Amino acid sequence: GNSVTQMEGPVTLSEEAFLTINCTYTATGYPSLFWYVQYPGEGLQLLLKATKADDKGSNKGFEATYRKETTSFHLEKGSVQVSDSAVYFCALKHQGGKLIFGQGTELSVKP
Amino acid sequence: GAVVSQHPSRVICKSGTSVKIECRSLDFQATTMFWYRQFPKQSLMLMATSNEGSKATYEQGVEKDKFLINHASLTLSTLTVTSAHPEDSSFYICSAADGTKDTEAFFGQGTRLTVV
Numbered sequence: 001g002n003s004v005t006q007m008e009g010p011v012t013l014s015e016e017a018f019l020t021i022n023c024t025y026t027a028t029g030y031p032s033l034f035w036y037v038q039y040p041g042e043g044l045q046l047l048l049k050a051t052k053a054d055d056k057g058s059n060k061g062f063e064a065t066y067r068k069e070t071t072s073f074h075l076e077k078g079s080v081q082v083s084d085s086a087v088y089f090c091a092l093k094h095q096g097g098k099l100i101f102g103q104g105t106e107l108s109v110k111p
Numbered sequence: 112g113a114v115v116s117q118h119p120s121r122v123i124c125k126s127g128t129s130v131k132i133e134c135r136s137l138d139f140q141a142t143t144m145f146w147y148r149q150f151p152k153q154s155l156m157l158m159a160t161s162n163e164g165s166k167a168t169y170e171q172g173v174e175k176d177k178f179l180i181n182h183a184s185l186t187l188s189t190l191t192v193t194s195a196h197p198e199d200s201s202f203y204i205c206s207a208a209d210g211t212k213d214t215e216a217f218f219g220q221g222t223r224l225t226v227v
Contacts, residue, residue, distance in 0.1 A: 034215065043117065043204050043221040044155075089154065097143055097208050097216060103154045 002027045006090045006102035013109050019077040021105045023064075023090035026071065031092040033057075033066055033073040034099070038087045047075075047088070080109045113139045115207045117219025124195055124226055132190045132222045134205035141207035144188040145216060146180060149202040161188055162210075195226040 007022040025033065032051045036044040048057030053068035062077045073090060090102040114137040124130050134144060143162050147155040159175075161167035161182035169175045177199075179191040188207070192199055202223050208216035 032215075036218075041221075041223070044206075044218040046215055046217075049215060093215070097210060098145070098157060098160065099155075099206070099216065100157075101154045104152075106152070 002031070002092060002094055002100050004090050004092055004100055004102035006088075006105050009087075009104070009106035011105060011107050013080055013107070015082055015109055015111050016079045017109075019075070019080045019084075019107070021075040021088055021090075021107070023073045023075065023102060024071050025073065025090075025092050027092055027094075030068075031094065033064070034091045034093065035062070035064055035073070035075050036089045036091060036101075038089065038104070040086075044089065080107070082109045082111050085109045113137075113207075113214075113217045115141075115205065115217045115219045117205050117222055119222060120220055121223045122225070124224070126196055126226055127194055129191055129193045130195055130224060132192075132203055132205075132224075134188045134190070134207065134219050136186050136207040136217070139207075139209050140185040140211075141188070142185065142210035143208045143216075144182055145206045145208075146178070146188075146190050147204045147206070149204060149221075151202075155204060158190075192224065195224070197226045200224055200226045 003026045034049045035047040037047045048059040050057040050066035056065045087104045091099045116135045146158045159167045159169045167180035182188040204221040205219045206216040
């Protein structure tokens, strides 16, 4: 079946450090892939997405590239800020619009 | 982006009572709405999918008589937790999508339910 696996957290970084959060997926066909961010006590916000192989999604300095050959969609940011502290979810879009989420990775950025 | 409003953001209720959570799409027609449950420090678990005017489709293991979902209009879906118990305490999140367009679903702010 379809599934998403992300690296476990929490991830703790210093401000301006480089961020990578790994995400791999298992799916039939060619799903769309997403990264969502959840700030404490809030719902989810779409961070970026990619709909086909080799697409790169980007937003707010974050990037992720849809890699079909490695079934991956790793999230990266060159220089994190304290305000980036949140939980990040990788997800794929199943038929019918269902989103299948990874387990979430908590990021904590220290000044 | 599109706005989905979920209300209330927090609710505390007594064990045995029912609680209704509303999810509204403010600037688009939500032909499909999804209800998720999130346990502390865990991922989102899809509870059910509802299409406007139809009965909701529940995921395996979700009690449909306990979690009543109504999607009577293109802008409103409700989740009612009936006869709530402390184990129902959780963070509930809705998302809404326009199935006529190839766009992503948009999420509400979530509802923190505490049953005492």
